[in-house]
Amino acid sequence: MHGGPVSQAVAGRIRAELAYQRKTGADLARYLGLKQAALSRRITGYTPIDVDELVGIATFLDVDVTELLTDDARAVVA
Numbered sequence: 001m002h003g004g005p006v007s008q009a010v011a012g013r014i015r016a017e018l019a020y021q022r023k024t025g026a027d028l029a030r031y032l033g034l035k036q037a038a039l040s041r042r043i044t045g046y047t048p049i050d051v052d053e054l055v056g057i058a059t060f061l062d063v064d065v066t067e068l069l070t071d072d073a074r075a076v077v078a
Helices: 005-021 025-032 036-043 051-061 071-077
Strands: none
Touching: 005 036, 005 051, 025 036, 025 051
């Protein structure tokens, strides 16, 4: 399954925030209890991120969930 445009936009925002905070995908995967390959599929937009995962990612990054919903993602939904 490929994620749609919203999944792609959110995944890009997560990757950007990880890089900005200098945190690794491996650390995030451990935090979420996922294998690194499973997380990779999510943060590349290949597999959609579910709401519980999104909340966990926001908590790990110490950001509000809405910060992960980019303007691009909001525009697709609107």
